[in-house]
Amino acid sequence: MKTIHINCDLGEGGKYDSQLMPLISACNIACGGHAGEVQTMLKTVLLAIENKVEIGAHPSYPDKENFGRRSLDISENELKKSIQEQLFLLHEIVKKQGGKLTHIKPHGALYNEAAKDEKIAKIIIDSVLESGLNLPLYSPQNSVISSLAKGKIPIIIEGFADRNYNPDFSLVSRDKSDALLIEKEAVFQHLFSMFFKHEIICRNKEKITSEASTFCLHSDTPNSVEILKYLAQEFKDLNIEIEKK
Numbered sequence: 001m002k003t004i005h006i007n008c009d010l011g012e013g014g015k016y017d018s019q020l021m022p023l024i025s026a027c028n029i030a031c032g033g034h035a036g037e038v039q040t041m042l043k044t045v046l047l048a049i050e051n052k053v054e055i056g057a058h059p060s061y062p063d064k065e066n067f068g069r070r071s072l073d074i075s076e077n078e079l080k081k082s083i084q085e086q087l088f089l090l091h092e093i094v095k096k097q098g099g100k101l102t103h104i105k106p107h108g109a110l111y112n113e114a115a116k117d118e119k120i121a122k123i124i125i126d127s128v129l130e131s132g133l134n135l136p137l138y139s140p141q142n143s144v145i146s147s148l149a150k151g152k153i154p155i156i157i158e159g160f161a162d163r164n165y166n167p168d169f170s171l172v173s174r175d176k177s178d179a180l181l182i183e184k185e186a187v188f189q190h191l192f193s194m195f196f197k198h199e200i201i202c203r204n205k206e207k208i209t210s211e212a213s214t215f216c217l218h219s220d221t222p223n224s225v226e227i228l229k230y231l232a233q234e235f236k237d238l239n240i241e242i243e244k245k
Contacts, residue, residue, distance in 0.1 A: 003243035004195055004235060005214040006228070007138070007158070009058055009107065011036050011044035012067075014219045021047050023228040025243040026054035026214065028105040028138070031086040033060035034068025041093050049099050052244050056138070059086040060107035068108035069174075076123055083127040091133060103156065104128060105138035114145040115170065121145035128153055141211050142169045159212030161191040161231075162221045164203045172203055182222050184230040191215055191231065 007026040010017045012035040021027065029044050030036035048055045060068030062082045072079075087104065094101050106114055106124055113120040121144045128137065129152060136154035139146040146155045162181045164172040172179040181187050193199050194210040201207055217228060232242055 002240045004191075004240055005243045006161070006231070007054075007056070007105075007214050007216050008219050008224075008228075009105075009216070010048075010219055011040050011058075012219065013040070016219065016225050017044060018047060019225045020219055020228060021051045021053055023225075023232055023242065024053055024217075025245075026056055026102065028056040028058035028103075028107075028216075029090060030058050030060075030107070031090040033062050033082060033086050034064060034066075034107050038089070038093065041090055042097070045090075045094050045097050045099060049097060054102040054245055055094055055099055056103040056105050057087050057090045057101060057135075058105050058107050059083045060110050068110065071109045071113060076119075079123050080127045080130075083124065084131050087127070087131050087133060101133065101135060103136050103138055104133075105158070111140070112171070115140045115143035118144050118148065121148050125149050125153060138214065140169060140171075156214055157212045159191075159194045159200070159210055159215045161187050161194075161215045161217045162227070163218075165200050165208070167202050167204065167206045167208060169200075169208065178203055180221060182227075184223070184227045187217070187227050188231055188234050192234075 005025045008020055008024045010027045011029040027048050061072040063072050091101050114124050125148055136156050138158045139155045141157050149155050164178055181190055193201055194212055198210045199207045200210045
């Protein structure tokens with residue numbers, strides 16, 4: 001049976017982590033930058049291990065006030081130190097529970113900036129390399145960070161099931177009313193197109209090629225549990241399963 005790899009950002013203080021975890025392939029756990037503390041990380045790690053879900057680190061700008069969705073004016077060294085502290089903290093928690101950290105996915109502004117800003121992309125790459133963790137990065141397609149990381153860090157191209165795209169592969173800004181897809185049928189059609197047809201249908205209906213091998217559904221998307229259950233059933237009807245390790 002064919003499988004699809006679905007990931008979700010968890011450990012961010014949402015109410016539905018325990019319901020979402022059985023429905024996904026991988027989780028990206030907030031590790032203290034935009035959200036998360038030791039107890040929430042531990043709880044989410046245990047939940048992931050119980051449900052045979054891959055565990056990734058989800059570092060961000062150290063900015064809980066703005067949920068890591070705004071750029072911070074801090075030095076390169078401060079940002080690198082923060083990213084590495086977040087990675088090491090989650091890594092130790094996972095290790096103590098007998099689990100394994102499988103990947104890294106920057107969050108929010110850090111993720112979006114690394115897609116187009118060489119300076120931010122290099123800081124993230126250097127942070128990972130210097131950490132010695134040797135883990136692949138989830139990265140957007142046609143991004144600066146995926147280009148700079150070639151030959152240094154493995155890259156896993158990520159697509160977004162619940163976000164609309166611009167023709168340049170960037171996500172439609174959350175300031176726009178059509179940034180988020182919240183109807184389960186629309187999410188399925190969007191995801192099916194990326195996964196099966198390898199096409200992203202942009203907000204202006206233009207089609208661009210999708211190279212994604214993992215697909216994110218945000219835990220704070222309205223009705224995220226209902227959407228994931230619907231996706232699982234629709235894919236099952238097509239003889240496609242949600243991938244598990």
